[in-house]
Amino acid sequence: MPQPASDSYREGDNARVCPSESDLDCEHHGKQGSISDIMQDSLGSETGHELDSYSYRIETDGNEIDVWFRRCDLVPGST
Numbered sequence: 001m002p003q004p005a006s007d008s009y010r011e012g013d014n015a016r017v018c019p020s021e022s023d024l025d026c027e028h029h030g031k032q033g034s035i036s037d038i039m040q041d042s043l044g045s046e047t048g049h050e051l052d053s054y055s056y057r058i059e060t061d062g063n064e065i066d067v068w069f070r071r072c073d074l075v076p077g078s079t
Contacts, residue, residue: 002075008054009035014077015058017069025067032077033060039068 002018009015016032019025036059044053055068 004071004074006075008051008071009038009056009074010039011035015056015059015074016077017065017073019069019073019077023073025069025073028058028065028067028069029047031065033058033065034077035059036064041059 005015012030014032015035015036017025017028017030019029021065035056037057037078039057040053041055044050046052051071055070056061056074057068058065058074066068
């Protein structure tokens, strides 16, 4: 089973969307693209895990998916 990245992503990194089956955004499961935007919030201070503070937008085939994904919803993509 693919695992989330151990570090935060950077713009341009490749990633594949892999949310849980119960996630509202599961329709995007398996889509692969590059990180196009990064947002930081305070979730990491609430959970105690700094990487939880980051959300990412993914661009696939020149189109940005209009969803913010957390690190746990992404796995490193192939280059």
